[in-house]
Amino acid sequence: MPYSAVRERAATDSSAVAGSGRLAAGGPASRVTRTLDLAVLAGLALFAAWTAAYLLALAGAIPAAWAFWGWVALVPVVVIAVRRSLAPTLAASPVAGPWVPLAVSALLAGLAAVIVRPDLDDASYVVRTTWIAAHGDVRVGDVIFSGGQWPGLPAQTPYLPSIEALLGWVSRVTGLSVGDVAYVLLPPLATAGAVWALWMLLRAWRVRRPAVGLLLATLFIVLGGATHASWGNLHLARMWQGKVLFLAIVVPLLYAACAWLWAARAGRERRAAIAVVGLASVAAVGLTPAAVFVVPGVVLAGSVPGALRRRWADVGLLLAIGAGPALAAGVVMLVAGGTGRGGFVPNAAGEDPWEKVLGTGLPAVVALAAAVVVVAGCLLPERWATCAPGARWTALAAVAAGLLIAVPALYDLAGTVMGTDAIAWRLTWIVPVPALVALLGGVPGLVKGGVVAVGAAAALLVGGLPLWSPLNGATVAAPGTWELPAGPLAAARWAAAEASGERVLAPVDVIAALGVVQPDARPVSSRGEYLEVYADRPGAQVATRLLLQRLVEGGTDPADLARAPEALTTLDVGVVCHRTGLVELATVLEGQGMEVGYTGTDDLVCRVRAA
Known part of the structure; x- marks a missing residue:
C-alpha cells in the first residue's frame, strides 16, 4: 500500500x-x-x-x-x-x-x-x-x-x-x-x-x-x-x-x-x-x-x-x-x-x-x-x-x-x-x-x-x-520502607556494627543488604557469578570463599563441612549469619568459638567470634 x-x-x-x-x-x-x-x-x-x-x-x-x-x-x-x-x-x-x-x-x-x-x-x-x-x-x-x-x-x-x-x-x-x-x-x-x-x-x-x-x-x-x-x-x-x-x-x-x-x-x-x-x-x-x-x-x-x-x-x-x-x-x-x-x-x-x-x-x-x-x-x-x-x-x-x-x-x-x-x-x-x-x-x-x-x-x-x-515476591509496607527484606536488612545492620573490618559470611540476601548499609563491608562472597570472574586473580581465594558460601546457603556436603574450620581461619571470618535450620554448620561454628549475638526474623541468627 x-x-x-x-x-x-x-x-x-x-x-x-x-x-x-x-x-x-x-x-x-x-x-x-x-x-x-x-x-x-x-x-x-x-x-x-x-x-x-x-x-x-x-x-x-x-x-x-x-x-x-x-x-x-x-x-x-x-x-x-x-x-x-x-x-x-x-x-x-x-x-x-x-x-x-x-x-x-x-x-x-x-x-x-x-x-x-x-x-x-x-x-x-x-x-x-x-x-x-x-x-x-x-x-x-x-x-x-x-x-x-x-x-x-x-x-x-x-x-x-x-x-x-x-x-x-x-x-x-x-x-x-x-x-x-x-x-x-x-x-x-x-x-x-x-x-x-x-x-x-x-x-x-x-x-x-x-x-x-x-x-x-x-x-x-x-x-x-x-x-x-x-x-x-x-x-x-x-x-x-x-x-x-x-x-x-x-x-x-x-x-x-x-x-x-x-x-x-x-x-x-x-x-x-x-x-x-x-x-x-x-x-x-x-x-x-x-x-x-x-x-x-x-x-x-x-x-x-x-x-x-x-x-x-x-x-x-x-x-x-x-x-x-x-x-x-x-x-x-x-x-x-x-x-x-x-x-x-x-x-x-x-x-x-x-x-x-x-x-x-x-x-x-x-x-x-x-x-x-x-x-x-x-x-x-x-x-x-x-x-x-x-x-x-x-x-x-x-x-x-x-x-x-x-x-x-x-x-x-x-x-x-x-x-x-x-x-x-x-x-x-x-x-x-x-x-x-x-x-x-x-x-x-x-x-x-x-x-x-x-x-x-x-x-x-x-x-x-x-x-x-x-506470589510476586512482594509485600506492602509503610512509606519509607527500604526495598530490602526486613529480616536480612536487620541482620545486615547488626553485622555491620559488629564486623569491625572482619569478613562477614552470610546468605546472599543479607550480603546485598550489608553492602547498602556499610560501604566498606568485607563479605566472604556475594552472588556466585560476581565472585567467579575473579577465580584467576592471585590471592582472591575464590574456591575457599565459594565453599563457605555453599554452606551458609544451606549446603551439607561433608567435604565442605570438614574444610570449613580451615576456611574460616584462612579468610579471617569474624561474623557469620545463617538460617537456624543449618545444624551441621552451627556445630562447626560453635567449635570455632563463634557465639550467637543476634537472633532475628526469617529464622536468621548471627554469630560473632568470641573475644
Missing part, C-alpha cells in the same frame, strides 16, 4: 485524537499539560548533562567533585534552555485533558512508595552507590570484595552508567542515607515521570481516546506480576534501578520524539525533536548497558515514517543522533573495557524471550491482540485506525522487530553478538508493549471500540497478578 494513501494527518485534525478532548491553547488544563511535559524533558536533559559530566570524571579529565558541583551549577541553565528550545516541538503535539494521567501518576507513585519487592541486582548496583556516597570517587572497579582494588566485573568495565554515581553523590552531599535516596525518594518521583512519559507518547502518536488507552496500559503494568521480567516488575516495582528507568521513561520519550520529528512543520520544531532524541540517547547510556542494543532498534523503528516519505536526510540525522551515543558506548565497552572477556552472568540458552517478559497467561494474549490491531491498522486504516498514520507504521516496525526476536535462530545470533544470551531477552524492550496495549483503547467505533477495550480490561483483571502479591 503506498504511503501517500495514509499520509500523516495535520496536527490540527481533531479526528487524529478523537475522544481525547481538545483543549483551549491558553486554558488552565493546557498550561498544566505543557508544564508537566517540559518538567519531564527537563529531567531528561538534566540527567543527560550529568551523564556527560560523569563520563568526563570517569575518563579522568576532571575530579568527581567538579563533575557533580559543575552539574549542580548548570541546573538552572539546562532548565531555561529546555523551556526555550524544546517548547516549539511540544506546541505541535496534541493537548488532551491532563486529569486522568495526573490521577494515574499519583496512584502509581503511591504504589511505588509502599510496594517492597527486593531484587538481588542491588548486590551490585546499590552497593556501588553506597561506596561512592562514602568515598566520592567514581573511578573505581570492584566495590563488593576489594574496596576498589580489583577491576570491575567484565561486562561492567568501564562502568559507563552514571545513575549509581548520581544517587551516591546526592546521598553524600545531603547526608541522607543511600537507602532513603534510592529506595524512598526516587521510586515515587520516577514512577510519576514514567506515567507522564507514556502519556506524552500516546499524545504524540495521536491515539484515539488516549485516556482509555492509558488506563488499559496501567492495568497491564500493575497486573504484571506473573513474570519477573514483566513491564510491571520493570516499572514501579523496581523504579530505583537504571535499566528500569530506561525502559519506563526513556524508551517512551524516544518514540515520542521520533513522532514529533515527522509531525514537525518548521525547522525549529524538527531541531527540537532531534535534540530530544539525542538527550534521550545520552541519558540511556547513563542508565544501562542495554542501551547499546535497544536504542538503535527504537530509533530504527521510529525512522520508518520518514523513510516512507523519502526524507532521507532527516532519517540519517535521526539515526546518527539517536543511535550514535549508544553505539559509541558499545564500542568503548568492547575495545577499552572488559566486555570482550565475557559476561558476568551465565547464559540462559533455550529460553523464549517473549515468554520471559509476558508469560503465557491472558496478559500475553492482550499483548498479542494489541500487535494484531497494529497490523490491522496498517492494512485496514479506515476501519482499524487507532492512531495517526505515522504512528501506525512505527508501531508496525516495532511489532516486526518483536517477531524477529521470536525467531530462535536470530535470537541465538543476537546472544552470540552480545557475548551472552542471558540479557538478549532485553531486545524485547524495543517493542513499546504498554503503548501498544493502549492502542486497544483507541479502536474506532463506539460499539467495536467498547467491546475491545472492555474485553482487554477484563482479560487483564482476570488473568493478571498484582505487583503487590506475595
